Amino acid sequence: MKNLNRRGRLCIIWVCIFMIIAAAAIGQEAREHVRRGLNFARQGLVNSAIEEYKKALELDPNLALAHTNLGAAYDLKGLHDKAFEEHKRALSINPNLALAHTYLGLSYEYKGMLEEAIAAHKKAIELRPDFAMARNNLGVAYTKKGLIKEAIEELKTAATLSSQYHKPHINLGTIYEQQGRYDEAIACYQKALEINPDLVLAYNSLGIAYSKKGMFKEAVEQLQKGIEIKPNIALTYTNLGMVYYLQGKLDEAIAQHQKALELNPEFPLAHNNLALAYAKKGLLKEAIEGFKRAIELNPRLPMVHYNLGLAYSQKGLLTEAIEEYRIELRLAPQNSDAHLNLAVAAYLQGKYDLAWIHARRAERLQHPKAAQIIDVLRKVSQEPPL
Numbered sequence: 001m002k003n004l005n006r007r008g009r010l011c012i013i014w015v016c017i018f019m020i021i022a023a024a025a026i027g028q029e030a031r032e033h034v035r036r037g038l039n040f041a042r043q044g045l046v047n048s049a050i051e052e053y054k055k056a057l058e059l060d061p062n063l064a065l066a067h068t069n070l071g072a073a074y075d076l077k078g079l080h081d082k083a084f085e086e087h088k089r090a091l092s093i094n095p096n097l098a099l100a101h102t103y104l105g106l107s108y109e110y111k112g113m114l115e116e117a118i119a120a121h122k123k124a125i126e127l128r129p130d131f132a133m134a135r136n137n138l139g140v141a142y143t144k145k146g147l148i149k150e151a152i153e154e155l156k157t158a159a160t161l162s163s164q165y166h167k168p169h170i171n172l173g174t175i176y177e178q179q180g181r182y183d184e185a186i187a188c189y190q191k192a193l194e195i196n197p198d199l200v201l202a203y204n205s206l207g208i209a210y211s212k213k214g215m216f217k218e219a220v221e222q223l224q225k226g227i228e229i230k231p232n233i234a235l236t237y238t239n240l241g242m243v244y245y246l247q248g249k250l251d252e253a254i255a256q257h258q259k260a261l262e263l264n265p266e267f268p269l270a271h272n273n274l275a276l277a278y279a280k281k282g283l284l285k286e287a288i289e290g291f292k293r294a295i296e297l298n299p300r301l302p303m304v305h306y307n308l309g310l311a312y313s314q315k316g317l318l319t320e321a322i323e324e325y326r327i328e329l330r331l332a333p334q335n336s337d338a339h340l341n342l343a344v345a346a347y348l349q350g351k352y353d354l355a356w357i358h359a360r361r362a363e364r365l366q367h368p369k370a371a372q373i374i375d376v377l378r379k380v381s382q383e384p385p386l
Contacts, residue, residue: 132162336365352381
């Protein structure tokens with residue numbers, strides 16, 4: 001009887017050991033699917049990445065890392081609600097997973113919830129102070145919030161924490177470029193290329209920065225390098241087209257924008273840029289069609305509404321122009337050019353009260369030509385009371 005009991009206990013022990021080994025094997029297999037998913041995601045193969053993460057979760061539904069990486073992939077697909085659910089699920093399993101907190105922050109950003117995004121990135125950093133990705137993401141969120149000093153500080157810290165991480169250099173360069181600090185921006189983009197010589201985004205950024213300095217030869221060289229590395233990136237072609245546009249080489253510009261649209265027919269920026277070249281050539285019908293197509297694809301791009309307003313103004317379609325300027329100003333209220341051009345269009349239509357409102361707003365925003373339209377308005381009407 002004692003031998004039977006001993007055999008029974010041994011049997012239970014062996015079953016437990018077998019179960020532990022089996023669970024470990026399943027866990028290892030699930031993590032292998034996560035690893036494969038990450039490799040696919042790095043290559044831009046988002047659908048394949050999603051399939052791998054799902055396979056991982058079939059094996060281990062409580063693998064927090066798989067949930068949050070699945071969420072990140074959903075964000076890349078524009079499925080932000082599903083992404084949010086996956087990050088929340090990951091954090092319910094492991095509240096101390098810093099990666100899930102910063103990915104949740106990115107989901108908040110996609111939803112326009114910047115305060116929540118900043119809090120999530122800060123939580124990730126609280127858990128892992130040396131987490132370069134979270135500091136980079138916090139820097140980007142600060143930039144969107146207009147907290148530029150804080151953004152620069154976080155991005156510099158991120159770059160220091162990880163010498164092989166290119167993103168903070170690109171994001172720092174973008175801030176410097178927006179501030180007109182082109183030499184510093186160029187240095188940042190060049191540093192990103194030292195880390196990753198095949199980074200097409202950096203070649204694009206360099207090309208744009210050089211063009212803003214009027215260094216068109218260097219701009220073209222950088223963009224052509226980007227095309228050599230990856231000839232199927234529509235963004236590079238349309239940026240090259242804009243460099244030609246700035247040089248007045250309109251036929252070359254049009255050819256590059258058309259190439260971009262061959263690669264990606266639903267690329268609103270390329271439609272906008274092609275329309276700009278058409279407008280410069282006096283092909284206003286084609287320009288208006290191009291701007292409209294860009295708006296169909298993304299109605300929340302302020303500059304496209306502004307450009308369409310200009311094209312309508314050139315065509316003498318002032319009612320349509322005013323409407324586009326108004327839409328643009330709802331999206332970007334600080335655009336002094338839009339206020340000025342709306343004031344001019346309203347003046348030409350005899351809508352003097354409306355013209356006064358936007359002329360004064362252009363003046364408050366320090367538009368250099370605001371005084372001219374105000375002088376014209378004084379000759380034909382009295383300024384309405386505030």
